[in-house]
Amino acid sequence: MSVKVAFIGAGSIGFTRGLLKDLLSVPELQNIEVSFTDINERNLDMVTQLCQRDIDENNLNIKIHSTTVRREALRDAKYIFLVVRIGGLEAFEHDIEIPLKYGVDQCVGDTLSAGGIMYGQRGIAAVMEFCKDIREVAAPDCLLMNYANPMAMITWACNKYGGVRTIGLCHGVQHGHQQIADVLGLEREEVDIICAGINHQTWYVQVKHNGQDLTGELLEAFEKHPEYNQTEKVRIDMLRRFGYYSTESNGHLSEYLPWYRKRPEEIKDWIDLGSWINGETGGYLRICTESRNWFMNDFPNWMKDSALVYELTDRSEEHGSYIVEALETGRVYRGHFNVINNGIISNLPDDAVIEAPGYVDGNGISMPTVGDLPLGCAAVCNVSISVQRLAVEAAIQGNDNLLRQAMMMDPLVGAVCNPKEIWQMVDEMLVAHETWLPQYSEAIAKAKDRLKNEPLIPTKQTDGAARIPVKSVEEMALNRDEINRTAGAADKAKNRQPAS
Template identity: 75%
Template sequence: MSFKVAFIGAGSIGFTRGLLRDLLAVPEFRQIEVAFTDIDDHNLEMVTELCQRDINENGLSINIQATTDRREALKGARYIFIVVRIGGLEAFEKDIDIPLKYGVDQCVGDTLGPGGIMYGQRGIHAVLEFCKDIREVAEPECLMLNYANPMAMLTWASNKYGGVRTVGLCHGVQGGHRQIAEVFDLKQEEVDIVCAGINHQTWYIQIRHQGRDLTGQLLEAFENHPEYSKTEKVRIDMLRRFGFYSTESNGHLSEYLPWYRKRPEEIKEWIDLGSWINGETGGYLRVCKEGRNWFETDFPNWMKEPAFTYTAGERGQEHGSYIIEGLETGRIYRGHFNVVNQNTIANLPEDAIVEAPGYVDRSGIHMTQTGELPMGPAAVCNVSISVQRLAVEAAVSGDDQLLRQAMMLDPLTGAVCNPQEIWQMTDEMLIAQEIWLPQYGQAIAEAKLRMAEKNPLPTKNYRGAARLQVKTIQEMKENRKAASKNAGEADKSTERPAASKE
């Protein structure tokens, strides 16, 4: 079986190496073509060297085509993985630090909030360029598998404006599934779940074990769990008030809502600093910086360690390889995928990107109709969908008025800032990220004039309610295993330390 798979943003060690392992664990895929492309030739070279070593150690004859020429990598590709971070950590830092000046305290800032909205502006512009190349040089009817955030916005733009069939993929459902099994003291494979919603705000609307419905027992199980009762306070509170558990982590979920991060003095009541994902200010930015610094420093040692083993037992839970396996071999795979709604969830907008159960076989990806989401969770999702729609249209058109409206309607931003502050914050973020936002040329020029001519509103010298320092290389050397795990995994929070004792 031979076809071509391309990775855009292949310099992302966490996703690229793991997804390649998952693909090449499929026996029929031992002769596929693999292409890597990235704008950073140094990262591309390191990741290619490591992945090629894995391939060689597994006795395969595949030679990775690595190039900074994106069109060359995409030529003839049947499947394309998007694993980019547009703007890199430089832009990501601005997504976190500028909103903090206005009191907007984000944990991750890559899906909603000012950070997620601006990340979407950068990402959509780039992804539509990818789509143009794909339409022109890739295999006809190729499938784009998007792992990049903001998941819903990028997948929305690709399907609506990019002219490329795109499915968004995430590991949030699998992470919450593991937790649910744990609180009931069951094995994950014994617990059957149905989730529905939007990416990072998907809800476990049905939980069964051997035909018995456990959904109504979930709140008590989480409240009594010795660890999660301390580390998942936002998720448990939402479960208590809305009736269903959210797929998203405590820290992520807290920044999509107007209630949990609006007052600095209250934030620590809802989060835990045992792990960044529980709510640390700028926590994901910190661990990404640490991961980058460690990989750069420690790369020679990575080449000395045992190669990844391409076997079924070592295969991860990311959906991508299983989707391709289903399409190519006919083996049926069930997962939760991000697609254009089209009545998959009856009470969410038709044009929105929803996350819901689907099946894959040789004939395609088939979404199940899950009916209506419960009214409360649907209302929470619809607030985010309104922000996403405005942000997508703003990114495509370069209309900064729509961008500002998206910022105003963002739940956390609206809970913290007044309209004048939101307008000025948007000006600052546009100016700071100018090099990644060519569609906003005129708007940025006008923003610069405003910031120069008027007396700006006062801002805060605020680092956030729960900001931790980036670890030094020396500090990371004290626990090399943890540092390498952080650098090498796509899901940087699979194993979480115990709750903090503060």
């Protein structure tokens, strides 16, 4: 089968190399056309070299078309993977450091809270340009598969305003599914789940083994688990109080809610520092910075390491290759996908992007009706959806008033900051992100004037409640295998451990 698959943001080593390996492990897809595009020519060149070496050593007759000219890469593409980080680590640092001055202590900052909202402003501005190119030069039936965060906001904007059929893909459901199997003492294949909600706040509303519903047994099982009772304290507390386990990791989930990170002196009660994803302040920024620095420094050795082997039995858990395989071959694939709701979850808004079970085959992507979420779970999701809706509209319109309202409605920001602090924080973030926010040029000019000429609310320079310093290249070199796995992985928290 000769179809064209394009990657936007292909300089992302983890997602690009791994997803390509997954695709080319499928015999029917070993004749596809592959194109890479990125604005960072150096990153693009390094990832292209690695991926082409993998292809060659697997004896496939594919030559990657790699270009910084996006429209060239997208021309006639039937499937497009979106794996961008708009603004790179420079902008990401602003997402973490500026809110921290106002007491907003984030672990990840890429989905909700102040960092996630601003990440969405940058991302939506860029993906609207991507969508224009896709509409004009890609195949008419093109499918955009979005791996970029904030997942719900970007997928929402692409579908509503971009005019491009878009599905959002995440590995969170698979990870929680494995944890549930672990605490029940079962293999994952023995546990059947229904998981529904919104990305990073999806709930395992049904957990069955041999037809028996075990949902009510999860709390005791998690509380007794020797690792998870230390690393997943927020998730277990939410399970205790809302009755259902949530997909997202401890650090992620803690920053989407108003209860667990609002008092610095209490944050360490809810987190674990064995892995960044368990709640470390700025943990994802640290691990991404270390991975970037390591890859840049160690790239020549990566080219000397063994190539990836394309084996059908060794694909990752990422949905993307399975969706392409199902659409092209007719094989049935069941996964959890992010789509516009349209009644799938009946007590969440129709216009929201929800995450729910779906099926893919030669007829397309089908999403069964889930019905109502449990009332408390729906309430948690609805708060986040309100923030997402405001943030999407703010990004599309370049409306800083809607942006400030999104910040006020955000659970963690609202728990920590008063309105005046939020207004000033947004001014600071707008100015810091000016390069990536063309839609806010007028608002940024006014923000600069206020920051220069008006009295400012005092802020506090702090490292946060649980900051770990960025490792040097020399420190990382002491455990090259570990940092290689992390730097080369799409999921940089797969091998998480409890604190010793």
